[in-house]
Amino acid sequence: MLHVSHVARIAPGNCVDSLLHALRQRGYMCIGPTLRDAAVVYDEIRSERDLPIGWADEQEGGSYRLKKRNDEARFGYTAGPQSWKRYLFPPSTLLMKAKRTPDGFTAEAPGEKATPHAFLGVRSCDLNAIAVQDRTFLTGPYVDPTYKARREAAFIVVVHCGQAARTCFCVSMETGPMAKAGYDLALTEILEDGRHEFLVEVGSPRGAEVAGELPSQAATESDARAARRMVDRAVAQMGRAMDTTDLKELLYRALDHPRWGNVAARCLSCANCTLVCPTCFCSTVEEVTDLTGDHAERRRRWDSCFTAAHSYIHGGSVRPTTLSRYRQWMTHKLATWIDQFGTSGCVGCGRCITWCPVGIDITEEVRAIREDNRGKGH
Amino acid sequence: MEKDIEALLAEHPFFKDMSAPYRALIAGCGKNVRFDAGQLIAKTGDVANQFFAIRHGRASIELHAPEKGPLILQTLEAGDILGWSWLFPPYRWTFDARAIEQIRAISFDGECLRGKCDRDPAMGYDFMSGSRRCSWTACRRHACSSWICMEPPPIEPMLSAAFRVRKNRRETADTRTLELVPRDETEAPAWRPGQFMMLYVFGVGEIPISISGDPAQREAIVHTVRAAGAVSRAICEAKPGFAIGVRGPFGSAWPMGECEGDDVVLVAGGIGLAPLRPVLYAIMADRARYRRVSLLIGARTPDILLYPREFDRWRARDIDVRVTVDAAALGWEGSVGPVTTLVPRADFEHSRASAFIVGPEIMMKFAVQALSDRGVPRERLFVSMERNMKCAIGFCGHCQLGPAFICKDGPVFAYPRLEPWLVIRNI
Numbered sequence: 001m002l003h004v005s006h007v008a009r010i011a012p013g014n015c016v017d018s019l020l021h022a023l024r025q026r027g028y029m030c031i032g033p034t035l036r037d038a039a040v041v042y043d044e045i046r047s048e049r050d051l052p053i054g055w056a057d058e059q060e061g062g063s064y065r066l067k068k069r070n071d072e073a074r075f076g077y078t079a080g081p082q083s084w085k086r087y088l089f090p091p092s093t094l095l096m097k098a099k100r101t102p103d104g105f106t107a108e109a110p111g112e113k114a115t116p117h118a119f120l121g122v123r124s125c126d127l128n129a130i131a132v133q134d135r136t137f138l139t140g141p142y143v144d145p146t147y148k149a150r151r152e153a154a155f156i157v158v159v160h161c162g163q164a165a166r167t168c169f170c171v172s173m174e175t176g177p178m179a180k181a182g183y184d185l186a187l188t189e190i191l192e193d194g195r196h197e198f199l200v201e202v203g204s205p206r207g208a209e210v211a212g213e214l215p216s217q218a219a220t221e222s223d224a225r226a227a228r229r230m231v232d233r234a235v236a237q238m239g240r241a242m243d244t245t246d247l248k249e250l251l252y253r254a255l256d257h258p259r260w261g262n263v264a265a266r267c268l269s270c271a272n273c274t275l276v277c278p279t280c281f282c283s284t285v286e287e288v289t290d291l292t293g294d295h296a297e298r299r300r301r302w303d304s305c306f307t308a309a310h311s312y313i314h315g316g317s318v319r320p321t322t323l324s325r326y327r328q329w330m331t332h333k334l335a336t337w338i339d340q341f342g343t344s345g346c347v348g349c350g351r352c353i354t355w356c357p358v359g360i361d362i363t364e365e366v367r368a369i370r371e372d373n374r375g376k377g378h
Numbered sequence: 379m380e381k382d383i384e385a386l387l388a389e390h391p392f393f394k395d396m397s398a399p400y401r402a403l404i405a406g407c408g409k410n411v412r413f414d415a416g417q418l419i420a421k422t423g424d425v426a427n428q429f430f431a432i433r434h435g436r437a438s439i440e441l442h443a444p445e446k447g448p449l450i451l452q453t454l455e456a457g458d459i460l461g462w463s464w465l466f467p468p469y470r471w472t473f474d475a476r477a478i479e480q481i482r483a484i485s486f487d488g489e490c491l492r493g494k495c496d497r498d499p500a501m502g503y504d505f506m507s508g509s510r511r512c513s514w515t516a517c518r519r520h521a522c523s524s525w526i527c528m529e530p531p532p533i534e535p536m537l538s539a540a541f542r543v544r545k546n547r548r549e550t551a552d553t554r555t556l557e558l559v560p561r562d563e564t565e566a567p568a569w570r571p572g573q574f575m576m577l578y579v580f581g582v583g584e585i586p587i588s589i590s591g592d593p594a595q596r597e598a599i600v601h602t603v604r605a606a607g608a609v610s611r612a613i614c615e616a617k618p619g620f621a622i623g624v625r626g627p628f629g630s631a632w633p634m635g636e637c638e639g640d641d642v643v644l645v646a647g648g649i650g651l652a653p654l655r656p657v658l659y660a661i662m663a664d665r666a667r668y669r670r671v672s673l674l675i676g677a678r679t680p681d682i683l684l685y686p687r688e689f690d691r692w693r694a695r696d697i698d699v700r701v702t703v704d705a706a707a708l709g710w711e712g713s714v715g716p717v718t719t720l721v722p723r724a725d726f727e728h729s730r731a732s733a734f735i736v737g738p739e740i741m742m743k744f745a746v747q748a749l750s751d752r753g754v755p756r757e758r759l760f761v762s763m764e765r766n767m768k769c770a771i772g773f774c775g776h777c778q779l780g781p782a783f784i785c786k787d788g789p790v791f792a793y794p795r796l797e798p799w800l801v802i803r804n805i
Binding site: 095096098100103104105106107108109131134135136137139140141142143144145181182205252255256281282283284285286287289293296298300303305309310311312313314318319320321323324327328332335336339340342343 | 422423425470472489531533534535536537538539540542561580581582583584606607619620621623764765766768769771772773774775776778780781783786798802803804805
């Protein structure tokens with residue numbers, strides 16, 4: 001019987017080039033962290049030099065700044081502005097190609113062949129976010145063919161977090177900082193007392209094959225303990241917390257709460273939170289024609305529940321106010337999502353806090369509603 | 379050990395027709411397992427790397443349904459197979475499975491099986507044809523627990539099929555009824571009263587439109603469309619022969635079966651009569667199945683009443699048709715006032731009535747109130763909802779109303795399910 005190997009290996013701190021080589025040999029395009037526009041973003045990684053070596057980030061409500069670390073960490077940053085949904089559920093997708101014909105039109109599926117991607121440096125929160133989007137796009141009744149093709153082709157290299165941002169709260173959401181399952185390989189970057197190595201864990205047969213090509217040796221108990229210390233450090237640095245006790249029921253009771261008016265007075269309805277969120281899946285479908293008018297494309301584009309058009313039916317928007325839109329977003333994320341998909345839509349990555357131009361903090365909004373309800377004896 | 383498993387497999391209905399050498403190979407991936415009553419066998423979202431051939435005992439397949447908690451979809455028993463999620467990426471369970479009583483089963487390692495099928499494709503074929511030996515329905519019963527309750531959905535659910543306009547008839551100044559036939563001369567897809575389609579005009583776009591025709595008539599799909607935006611205007615202007623793209627049918631249907639032998643009250647506001655007309659066709663086709671049937675129609679003015687030529691045909695089939703308008707015009711001799719004023723006058727027995735209501739949201743709320751005042755139980759009031767829709771298959775997120783997706787959970791809902799949400803402003 002074939003078993004997934006759970007025997008960990010220990011590899012040197014500069015093993016990433018070997019990893020990239022092994023993945024490329026298998027036909028994967030490697031996507032990982034790189035520096036662009038003063039942020040860590042995901043793009044094609046051709047060599048270890050493309051990684052944000054020695055960089056960290058400082059995050060707070062409405063603020064993101066890079067800063068130098070005093071080591072050569074390859075994965076010494078936390079969640080950046082992008083998530084992997086950009087690659088699994090791209091911002092713009094071709095759904096149908098149509099051509100004008102003498103008797104009307106013909107239409108065909110795009111038949112696009114997905115490039116197999118290897119995701120390098122998937123954080124536990126984002127791995128959980130992928131599992132959340134799997135439920136939306138794969139668990140029916142309908143299956144999204146674009147997402148399915150990309151998802152099936154993806155090779156996932158997790159990096160357990162060795163540090164956390166001020167905006168992180170994965171511990172509250174039980175989504176990190178250490179990934180439990182659903183990866184091909186999981187790395188822990190061990191950085192202590194001049195030591196720089198990776199603990200490599202295998203999560204799938206193909207992961208085992210790739211791991212076999214890394215310069216490595218069997219990990220010891222002491223290596224495993226060192227890796228554990230890294231993750232414990234991230235847990236200790238967790239900057240935010242959210243009490244999720246009966247959160248769905250709390251929000252269902254609070255649909256008329258005055259706090260929505262309070263947050264609406266600050267919210268710009270700019271949609272940033274929905275675009276950086278790794279689980280938000282709203283999209284619109286557009287008809288795009290060329291100049292001749294003979295060719296048309298049906299395209300899907302990321303959309304946001306913060307726009308007026310999102311809820312428009314003839315006569316006006318169902319949610320015409322910022323209050324109604326913020327309430328929709330937050331109650332969907334934390335409450336109705338549970339009824340829809342059996343899981344919270346929030347993985348505690350903190351992006352919506354960092355990238356909100358006015359620093360609205362979802363953990364703070366939950367706390368405010370919770371405390372006020374307690375005051376009223378609910 | 380393997381010999382034992384092989385012998386057990388030979389007795390199991392799913393494996394007994396398999397060729398012996400292959401059965402021996404597969405036996406190498408199996409082991410005996412036991413679950414106690416109440417024990418969880420599979421949990422939604424967990425990695426699915428096993429499937430089970432049940433030898434003794436019964437198991438329930440449960441789905442977490444919005445607002446309903448666990449919903450038992452199916453029970454499996456000795457001779458059944460549990461779980462196919464191991465075969466398809468992302469290899470995660472799409473349901474919960476629980477032992478109802480103590481279960482003895484053979485558990486197979488999915489990875490081991492996939493490996494053997496990869497190495498010996500002929501065996502893989504034989505194994506999979508085990509699941510194909512049964513028809514789709516039987517398969518649903520016996521094996522395909524992860525595909526439960528679904529007709530096979532299209533692989534490309536966002537691809538429109540080309541239909542041709544056969545007829546385009548004027549209903550009112552801005553509303554037309556179109557008959558659409560598949561351009562490849564095939565039969566139009568089957569659908570149920572209450573469902574909708576996504577209609578597409580090349581170069582303009584796509585909108586959801588409910589079906590307003592006769593469900594028994596399979597050669598054409600009939601839609602009544604009011605010109606309100608760019609796409610609906612283009613549809614209304616479509617001449618016979620013009621190509622219209624069609625996806626669907628989508629969504630839930632009116633619970634016709636639950637109303638058999640009882641009184642049916644249909645309440646329509648404005649163009650809301652269109653999604654109720656298929657109900658009238660279905661009732662007329664089988665009038666004896668229903669007791670008293672009332673149709674209460676409201677419109678702003680007499681000139682925008684839909685299908686007035688058909689009122690007499692409906693009346694002839696013992697359907698009590700009552701009509702009211704908000705503002706009368708010269709020559710109008712009927713009632714004036716909102717449609718809810720017809721409810722107290724309609725002839726039905728409250729304890730045996732079901733009501734289907736379609737119209738503007740505010741009208742539906744008042745209709746619910748009027749019907750409740752006459753004593754119709756809330757859970758027998760059904761409404762059809764409208765929201766912005768871009769995909770119709772639960773992906774675009776636009777049609778959410780609280781936890782419900784109007785496109786796939788609706789558009790037809792039992793009113794109590796939506797009531798807590800409909801009372802909130804701008805929800």
